[in-house]
Amino acid sequence: MRTSSEDEISAVIGLRRHLFAVADIRRTGDSVVVVLRSTAARSYRLIGGNDVDISRIEARLQALEDAEAIRTLKARYLFSCDRKDTAGMRACFADGEVQIDYGVIGTFTSADALVQVFREIGCHDHMVEMHHGANPQIEVLDASRARGTWSLQYGLINTQAGTVTQLGGYYEDEYRKIDGAWKMTATRFVATSTLVLQLGADKVQSLFAGRQPPVG
Secondary structure, X not given: OOOHHHHHHHHHHHHOOOOEEEEEEEEEOOXXXXXXXXXXXXXXXXXXXXXXXXHHHHHHHHHHHHHHHHHHHHHHHHHHHHHOOHHHHHOOXXXXXXXXXXXXHOEEOOHHHHHHHHHHHOOOOOEEEEEEEEEEEEEEOOOXXXXXXXXXXXXXXXXXXXXXXXXXXXXXXXXXXXXXXXXEEEEEEEEEEEEEEEEOOOOEEEEEEEOOOOOO
16 A cells, blocks of 8 residues: 555656746857746645645755755865865854864864864874764754764874874764855764874884873
């Protein structure tokens, strides 16, 4: 027996070619712009006789698009950290007051304060970093608010000090859609495993192995 969700999915597949019609075609330089207009009614009757609420389907599709936009936002943030792109990193946060708790790195109430510390500590050629985010769990709360958790695997090779740091943990984030774009408004990182190694000419020494990274 088909479920209501299966009926809705079938309705979306069947409606895709009926939702829009070409209203106008314009040429701008070498580009062609196709203007579409919606032709969908607010509900649609399936062959089986069930009514599908188009607004409900649109809301579900919007939530999926929002979740994907948030995943892209976090990926852009982590990539900016690896590239030491402070402008790109800053752009992932909302303006004004935010809540940032990065443990031993510090707590901040503005993205600018975080960027300044990152610039001082991390933006050097001898700090070779890798931020790998995984396992995103995004919950879209409404049209402008969301929250999520992410796993992080972090690696740092400090070529000046001759050390290697491997760090595992997770982020707890809050997001808001501002002027049509998702931004981080709060983020907290919790370390779950830390390994710091000293690289010598003839041996590798463990400086720290545990949960929380050492201070300093």
